[in-house]
Amino acid sequence: MRWADLAGKRVxxxxxxxxxxxxxxxxxxRLPGQGVDIYLGADEAEAARAAYPHARVHATPPDTAALARYDVVIKxxxxxxxxxxxxxxQAAGTRFTSGTALWFGGHTGARTIAVTGTKGxxxxxxxxAHLARSLGVRTALAGNIGLPLLELDDGDAALWVIELSSFQTGEAMGVDLGVVTSLYEEHLDWHGSRERYVDDKLKLLCASARVLVNGMQPALVExxxxxxxxxxxxxxAGWHVADGWIRRGDDDVIRADRVAAPGLHNAINACAALAALELMGLDARAAAPALATFVPLPHRLQPLGVRDGLRWVNDSISTTPLASLAALEAVHDEHVALIVGGHDRGLDxxxxxxxxxxxxxxxIICQGANGTRIADQLEAAGISNVYRAIDVASAVGAARRVLNGRGTVxxxxxxxxxxxxxxxxxxxxxxxxxAGFEADAASIQGLGIR
Known part of the structure; x- marks a missing residue:
């Protein structure tokens, strides 16, 4: 959808x-003077009225009748x-769009790489973005990673690197290269079923002129x-990890342990990035040494440091059981306390x-809404080192007690x-x-255009 499609409409x-x-x-x-209604939570109403005094603010969730009053709803x-x-x-004729769809509709000539995947x-x-910039390419990094595309609506970049969630893949269009890093079970509460999640995630394939997928996942390749x-x-045959090296075919390019982000899965992510650069006509081999100067993203196996004799690792982005396993495999310590659990989406x-x-x-410290369910399954399998906690705060206390000043949380x-x-x-x-660190120690670097 394009902005012109909204002109004069009920939005x-x-x-x-x-x-x-x-x-x-x-x-x-884009459309000065265009009328608009906003639907939001009651606690957001005052801020919305102050920031957008000409909008009509509705502090209650819209039902079918309310949504049907509009020609277009930006969701x-x-x-x-x-x-x-x-x-x-929708059945009554309302069209639904998004910031992602509107950005793509307004930037049909942009050179784009769209990246999705359950993890990575x-x-x-x-x-x-980091590797392209190391080659002197003016690059935008935006999307689901933490910067809405529309915040860069007037920006000028030679290359757009856009992360898309499974909620957004169906809204992309005219993508030069679509990248799918992995495909597991996630977000069943939004999509309703695993089959629908997979179908929605892979809508990126239809939106892309070329696609790059993880060759280590046969179901995805199929x-x-x-x-x-x-x-x-x-x-x-392509970019892969073997014998401790990131390789291009038979050629060793850079040692995997030189990648600043830890773990085998991040070396594989680096392979995806190098392969994507190559497909876009850039010199991936020349860019590879810049993997050593990459700043790891916060909340993704982020080493916070040492407090009270304990190392602390923040992998809060982990939202699937397989991601928890990957985190544990990436941490090399004789003594580890792993905190799992949270909002229950019914995952296996x-x-x-x-x-x-x-x-x-x-x-294994199980906490949160699904903590009891996880702990029950672990104990039923005969695993004895299971601890139960109400929430993250009590889990941190339990980890301190168990490790007693040595190891990694x-x-x-x-x-x-x-x-x-x-x-x-x-x-x-x-x-x-x-854990005893500053809360703002974690911020994503490299967002925007540079």
């Missing part, structure tokens, strides 16, 4: 987070496209096999439980944060504070 913005505010600001710039990503009230209004999409996107512009990373923890029967750590919840916190970043900052 509403649904959601007042950063995406919603970016849409309101862009609407004012924030976190609002499911499968909500009954949305589907009802943020780090891969940040790697891409789903992408019919795309005429299919390429892979992770396979021996059986693979995690089975892995814990072979993979040792001093304590890892927050890798494998679940969303909404049972206790606003989002994963809020959870990570609060964890840092509980």
């Amino acid at each position: 509403a913005v649904w959601g007042f987070g950063r995406e919603g505010r970016a849409a309101l600001d862009a609407l004012a710039r 924030s990503p976190g609002i499911s496209a499968y909500k009954p009230e949305l589907l009802g209004a 999409k943020s780090t891969t996107s940040a790697f891409l 789903r992408a096999a019919s795309h005429p512009g299919l390429h892979m990373f992770g396979d021996a 923890w059986s693979v995690f439980v089975q892995a814990m029967r072979q993979q040792g750590c001093d304590a 890892v927050l890798s919840p494998g679940a969303p944060s909404f049972d206790q916190f606003k989002d994963y970043a809020d959870r990570g900052r609060r964890f840092a504070e509980m």
Whole structure:
């Protein structure tokens, strides 16, 4: 959808987070004088009225009848496209769009790499921007990583690196290269089923002239096999990791342990970024040494430092059991306390439980809304080093007691944060504070155009 499609129409913005505010600001710039209604939470109404005095503010969730009054509704990503009230209004003729769709509609000539995946999409996107900039390419880094595209609506970049969540992949269009880093089960509460999640995530394939997918995932390769512009990373013919090296085919390019972000999975993410650069016609080999100067993203296996004899690692971004396993594999210490649990989306923890029967750590501390369910499954499998805690704060206390001044505390919840916190970043900052660090020690570097 293009901005011109909104001119003179009955328009509403649904959601007042950063995406919603970016849409309101862009609407004012693009279509000055255009009327707009805002739907938001009661606690946001006062701020909305002060910031957008000409808008009509509704401090209650819209139902089907309310949404059907509009020609176009600009929806924030976190609002499911499968909500009954949305589907009802859609059937009545209301069109739904988003900041992502409007940006793509207004930037049809932009050179774009769109990155998605259950895990690895943020780090891969940040790697891409960092490596392209090391080659002197003016690069934008935006999207789901923490900077709405519409905040850069007037920006000028030679290359746009755009992270897309599964909520946004169906809104992209005209993408030069679509990258899929991985595909597991996630966000079932938004999509309604695993099948729909996979279908929605892979809508990026249809929006992209060429696609780059993880060759280590046969099911993903099979789903992408019919795309005429299919390429892979992770396979021996291309960019992959082997014997401690990042390789291009048979050639050793850079040692994997020189990548500033720790863990094998991040070396694989680096391969995705290098392969994407190569496909865009850039010199990936020349860029590879810059992997050593990359600043790891916060909340993603972020080493916070040492307090009271303990190392603290913030992996708050972890929202699947497999991500918790990857975090544990990346931490090299004889003594580890792993904190898991949070908002319960009904994900299957059986693979995690089975892995814990072979993979040792001093304590698995289960907390949050699904903590009891995880602990029950672990204990039923005969695992004895299971501890139960009400919330993250009490889990941190338990970790201190168990480790007694030696080892590493890892927050890798494998679940969303909404049972206790606003989002994963809020959870990570609060964890840092509980460990004795400054909350603002974690901020994403490299966002925007540079």
